[in-house]
Amino acid sequence: MNTFSRLTVTAGIAASSVLLLSVPAFAHVSVQPQGEAAKGGYATVNFKVPNERDSASTVKLEVNLPTEHPLSSVMPQPVPGWKAAVTKARLAKPLTVHGKQITEAVTKITWTSDGGKIAPGEFQQFPVSLGKLPEDTDSLVFKALQTYDNKEVVRWIEEPKEGAAEPENPAPVLTLSAATGDHHGGGAATDDKNAKGHQGGEHGDGGSESAAAASGSDTTARVLAVVGIAVGVAGVAFGVLAGRRRTS
Template sequence: MQASRTASRTPSRVATRVATRVVAATAVAGVAVLALSAPAFAHVSVQPEGAAAKGGYAVVDFKVPNERDDAATTKLEVNLPADHPLASVMPQPVPGWSVKVTRSKLAKPLTMHGEKIDEAVTKVTWTADGKGIEPGYFQKFPLSLGALPEDTDKLVFKALQTYSDKEVVRWIEVQQEGQEEPENPAPVLELSAATDDHHGAADDASDKTEGKTDGKTDGKADATTGKTAAAADTKGGSDTTARVLGVVGIVIGVAGVAYGVLAGRRRTA
């Protein structure tokens, strides 16, 4: 009788130990997945609205997330690539932000539409008129760029993000081929193959850009701070969904193994 009771308790104890190990393993796996994926959406990045073809024009968005819990982003400085100067750079007004375009003399003049250009935009600075980008939000800063160079596959922009507590995060590290992503990578714009109709791209970019701002004028937009929830970003939402499904898959897989082990032990008992 006593032996029978002991035998009946053994599978229960085994099941408890297995369940405990499953929970621990699942927690570790979940934390690992989130830890590895978290930095992916904390960087200042740049993406084109449509195509960014070599030799053409494009509207690009600099996406700036707030990665602090106790401070707002109040300033963004984007330095344009000096090795591939752009003759035309026009910012789109952003509600709640003032913009300043800085021009500099070129060591080697550019030729655009038959005209020689001896200066180009080297930096664009956005400064918040109000609270800026608060914790848990991001903001997009659009620029119309052109003509894009034809002798490179990408453009590297170095950005400085300033917080309300005066902290400055320098997104200036260039990704080296074959190496891991740096801690503070610079935004990189990938260029697609050249198209036959460069003027069509330029017209499209101009249509998407609201207003023109020269290098000596600060364009002040509406004082309302543009707050956009990070969950509204389609790409970010897709990445988050993929990570959640991955963690759920791990949990289901481990639970299935534990159930099989438990069932086998019960049959043996």
């Protein structure tokens, strides 16, 4: 075997080793924000669930919410083929949100198959709107249980520790960013806009239509201007060519 062949084999073995070592990290149940999850605000997050088995499908997911940081607003987004159930519990210490007392909070969300499944080699995302996010912590831990159709249950409940190796079955962790000036994250800003739109009712529709009309007129004007410039350039080029032919 020549030197080139040896280098090729060595590189292939190294690449395969890296790939094998990196697969488990991508196969964990995880939670990722859609945009920003700022302290004191609201956010929409995705619980990403990959299938780690070759001969079984995932048919159930249970996500436990942190009881030490209860959330006053938890709303799962409908996922085709899955049924979501929310479990609530009474709070030992009520929360005050927007001037109102909240005496109970969601402690668990359970998604069960309603015709859907996560087959081998596939993953599924389960979106949830969360708030109000706490301001006295940098992260939230969501312990999860993943159930397969062969009755196997994988418990993603081990909390990662700073400076330590990643656990075998780490719990999904949502990292919170610094609080914004108005204490609203991306999700809250969207909710506020939607709320204002609903409150405006029929009065808001005319403004929306006017804005849409103005936007359409502006776009049309820009298109016509570009077309006019293109025609002008083509005319100048044609005149130059014609002049050269007459000179010749």
